[in-house]
Amino acid sequence: MSDATILLGAVAHDPKVLPYxxxxxxxxxxNGVGIDFALYSSYERQVEALLGGxxxxxxxGPLAHVRVKRRAEGRLVLIAQxxxxxxxxxxxxxxxxxxxxxxxxxxxxxxxxxSKDSAQARIxxxxxxxxxxxxxxxxTLLPFDLDAGKHGDPPQSELDVLAAVQDGxxxxxxxxxxxxxxxxAAGRVDPHRVETLWTTPSYDHHVLEALPSFPEAKALxxxxxxxxxxxxxxxxRRLLEMExxxxxxxxxxxxxxxxxxxxxxxxxx
Numbered sequence: 001m002s003d004a005t006i007l008l009g010a011v012a013h014d015p016k017v018l019p020y021x022x023x024x025x026x027x028x029x030x031n032g033v034g035i036d037f038a039l040y041s042s043y044e045r046q047v048e049a050l051l052g053g054x055x056x057x058x059x060x061g062p063l064a065h066v067r068v069k070r071r072a073e074g075r076l077v078l079i080a081q082x083x084x085x086x087x088x089x090x091x092x093x094x095x096x097x098x099x100x101x102x103x104x105x106x107x108x109x110x111x112x113x114x115s116k117d118s119a120q121a122r123i124x125x126x127x128x129x130x131x132x133x134x135x136x137x138x139x140t141l142l143p144f145d146l147d148a149g150k151h152g153d154p155p156q157s158e159l160d161v162l163a164a165v166q167d168g169x170x171x172x173x174x175x176x177x178x179x180x181x182x183x184x185a186a187g188r189v190d191p192h193r194v195e196t197l198w199t200t201p202s203y204d205h206h207v208l209e210a211l212p213s214f215p216e217a218k219a220l221x222x223x224x225x226x227x228x229x230x231x232x233x234x235x236x237r238r239l240l241e242m243e244x245x246x247x248x249x250x251x252x253x254x255x256x257x258x259x260x261x262x263x264x265x266x267x268x269x
Contacts, residue, residue, distance in 0.1 A: 009055040013153035042149025078251035085205040098171040107138040112173035118152025120176035127262035204255025
């Protein structure tokens with residue numbers, strides 16, 4: 001591999017990750033950006049690889065991003081993210097027969113939650129519920145801890161939350177809005193049993209980022225090629241559909257402010 005080739009890190013949370021980055025590598029190469037990738041078993045490994053200079057870029061989820069930012073003292077180069085990584089939300093679902101009409105009615109009930117390192121299925125919803133006046137000490141939590149280190153990227157813990165609400169093991173549950181929309185569209189949410197009680201404030205999800213030592217010219221070239229992906233181009237659409245997106249956009253920092261506050265509040269650094 002030549003010095004001009006960019007090395008990107010991604011977490012292998014799903015079998016589709018390998019073919020996706022292989023396809024992206026070919027697209028980027030065809031547009032003048034030489035790139036290769038390394039797959040990691042966890043975000044913890046990927047964070048250390050980025051901070052240690054073993055990779056140039058990291059495709060980081062929100063928790064990994066905030067942790068890298070903290071250890072890099074805020075000095076990061078944010079390159080791009082997908083449109084679906086903006087305005088992410090979490091749904092608080094309740095059983096229709098549970099007698100829950102307001103957030104305060106969660107007191108005394110069982111709330112199903114996702115993996116402990118999932119921003120969308122545990123960290124943020126518990127933070128937002130606390131800010132909305134819900135006392136966690138008055139709720140029985142039913143946790144589903146799966147795929148430690150992958151930060152909730154595989155949706156299985158959220159699917160388990162949904163199942164627990166639908167079959168009556170929990171009165172309520174929290175799952176990411178994207179997973180909920182997918183399951184609803186597929187007909188796997190029973191509207192006679194489950195309804196949405198509340199939607200959290202929005203936050204951002206994945207981001208492609210580097211340390212300040214990453215050359216600016218490379219960052220701008222990579223960003224330009226990613227932002228040039230067009231939905232109405234059949235070749236581009238295939239790449240976008242593989243990630244459930246319609247376009248790549250410039251990354252931003254303020255979309256992770258809620259998560260930073262949640263980790264401070266929950267001592268999650």
